[in-house]
Structure formats: structure tokens, C-alpha cells
Ligand SMILES: Nc1ncnc2c1ncn2[C@@H]1O[C@H](COP(=O)(O)OP(=O)(O)OP(=O)(O)O)[C@@H](O)[C@H]1O
């Protein structure tokens with residue numbers, strides 16, 4: 001019998017997601033909240049819970065504020081994630097997600113998060129070393145960094161993960177993404193804005209995105225997945241490039257769609273799927289997240305049904 005893959009996801013800047021529904025949300029005016037929902041979140045938390053949801057054994061490493069840890073602890077128990085987080089003084093940040101059902105908009109207000117100390121980060125590293133002592137197959141590094149951490153930390157963790165024998169997936173933006181590229185993570189998933197910021201120029205069409213992804217692959221990144229909201233995603237590795245276009249679906253909230261895509265990429269790789277089927281599976285996960293308010297997924301059969309509606313086509317990249 002094959003052994004279960006050993007997975008750690010890391011959440012250095014976890015978040016409590018407070019989603020508020022505000023019909024006709026407008027700047028410069030009084031807005032009325034008609035519904036509110038509070039969820040444990042943060043990109044690493046979401047990826048861990050999504051992977052556990054489809055049956056993987058996952059350890060979640062990272063930092064949580066002691067004052068607000070109960071929300072997370074309940075969520076991990078409910079989703080079956082092994083919690084190896086370090087609890088620090090204070091509260092985890094709360095991010096606001098404003099849904100306007102009339103205008104169809106979703107506005108994210110993400111806070112920087114509390115500053116962390118070197119001792120906090122050392123404790124996280126020790127927890128990861130203990131969890132990986134029997135071996136590690138996957139390390140997922142997701143999200144922004146809290147104040148006080150050097151932007152090189154994901155580069156260092158990429159090198160550490162690969163030394164453990166793991167494939168490293170990175171989903172972040174700005175300087176932490178730029179700095180980590182030299183360490184050559186196995187998979188990165190920028191969205192188009194993040195890719196444009198990384199290469200320093202806007203991309204007008206899918207050919208430009210595929211070309212930029214190709215340059216990153218040529219520089220040693222195994223798989224580059226560029227998500228483009230309703231326009232889908234482009235996946236590029238050394239051998240091929242694919243475009244995955246989602247069907248037109250009702251969107252309850254886009255929060256967590258990118259994290260679901262990351263979980264779908266890991267799930268597909270563990271299943272040994274070829275890149276075109278990986279594109280379908282990862283988009284199916286993202287579509288699953290879109291149907292829900294807050295970072296959650298529907299049951300696996302529904303995810304498979306959504307994946308079957310995704311149009312996957314090869315891109316001619318020469
Ligand atoms: N409005 C939409 N309609 C259909 N599919 C969508 C829509 N928005 C997102 N998706 C799907 O979700 C995937 C990931 O979305 P997106 O590009 O917004 O990720 P992201 O910016 O990383 O998200 P986040 O950071 O909010 O989790 C897309 O590639 C697409 O397949």
C-alpha cells in the first residue's frame with residue numbers, strides 16, 4: 001500500500017476573515033451591513049483545511065494570536081488538520097471582506113498583522129523540523145508576511161523544504177515572492193497582478209502571461225500557474241502550457257479561490273495527473289470555493305462535477 005504523503009502548510013500571517021454583506025456598498029457614504037460571518041482564514045490555513053477536506057493528512061505550521069486561537073482550534077478539529085502552530089501574545093489580525101450582492105463586487109481590506117519576533121519564528125521552524133523528522137513530501141508556503149520578518153524567509157524555507165525532500169509550493173506576492181525565486185520553488189501560483197508586479201510590466205493578453213510564465217520556468221521554477229480570476233488560469237511547465245477556462249458560475253465570494261486552486265494543484269500532483277488534468281482539477285477546486293461565503297469547499301463529488309465543466313486547451317508556446 002502506498003504511504004500517505006506528508007504535507008506541511010505554513011501560515012505566518014493567519015487571519016480572521018470577517019465577511020460583511022453590504023448591498024450597494026459605496027465609498028463616501030453610510031453603508032448598512034445586512035449580514036456578517038466570521039471564519040478562521042489566512043492563505044496557509046485555507047490550503048491546509050482544503051487539503052484535509054479532500055482526505056490528506058496535513059500539518060499546519062505558523063503563528064496564531066493566543067487571544068483568538070479558539071476559533072482556529074475549532075476549525076482545525078472540524079476539518080481534521082493537525083495543528084502545530086505556535087501561539088503568540090495578542091490577537092490574530094481580522095481582515096474585512098465586503099460583499100456587495102447588488103454590484104457583484106468583493107472588496108478585501110487586509111491588515112498587516114501583528115509584528116513577530118525572531119523567537120516566534122524560531123519556534124515555528126522548530127515545530128516544522130519536528131513534524132518533518134520522519135520525512136516530508138510537500139511544503140506549502142502561502143500568504144503575506146507579518147511585520148518584522150525579512151522578505152527572504154520564503155527563500156530560506158524553500159531551500160529547507162527541498163533539503164527535506166519535499167516539493168515546495170509558494171503562493172505569495174511582492175518582495176517575498178521575488179526573493180524566493182532564486183531558491184527555485186517547485187510550483188508558484190501568482191495571480192496576474194502579482195505576476196505583473198514581479199516582472200514589472202502589464203500583460204495585455206494570455207500570450208504575454210504565458211511568455212512571462214515561460215521565462216520563470218526557464219529560470220528553474222518547475223510549474224508556474226497564473227490565475228486570472230474569471231478568465232481562468234494558465235499553467236506552464238518545461239513541456240507544455242495549458243489554459244483552463246471556468247464556466248460562468250454564480251459567485252458567492254472569491255475569498256479563498258486562489259487557495260483552493262493551490263490545494264487542487266497539490267491534490268492533482270499527488271494523484272499523478274498530467275498537466276492538463278491538473279489544470280482541470282485545480283480550477284474545479286477554485287470553483288468550489290467560489291460557491292461558498294468564507295473559505296470553504298463543497299464535498300469532493302461537487303468539486304469533481306465542477307472540474308468536468310472546465311475547458312482546458314493547449315497553448316502553442318513554440
Ligand atoms: N468570477 C469568477 N468566475 C469564475 N471563476 C473564477 C472567478 N474568480 C476566480 N475564479 C477561478 O478561481 C481561480 C483563482 O482566482 P483568482 O485568480 O482570483 O485567485 P487569487 O487572486 O489568488 O485569489 P485570492 O487571493 O482571493 O484567494 C481562477 O483561476 C478561476 O479559475
Ligand SMILES: O=P(O)(O)OC[C@@]1(O)O[C@H](CO)[C@@H](O)[C@@H]1O
Nearest residue numbers: 015041042043095110143144256
Ligand atoms: O494578506 P494576505 O496574507 O495576502 O491574504 C490574507 C487573505 O486575504 O488570504 C485568504 C484568501 O486567500 C483570506 O483568508 C485572508 O484574509
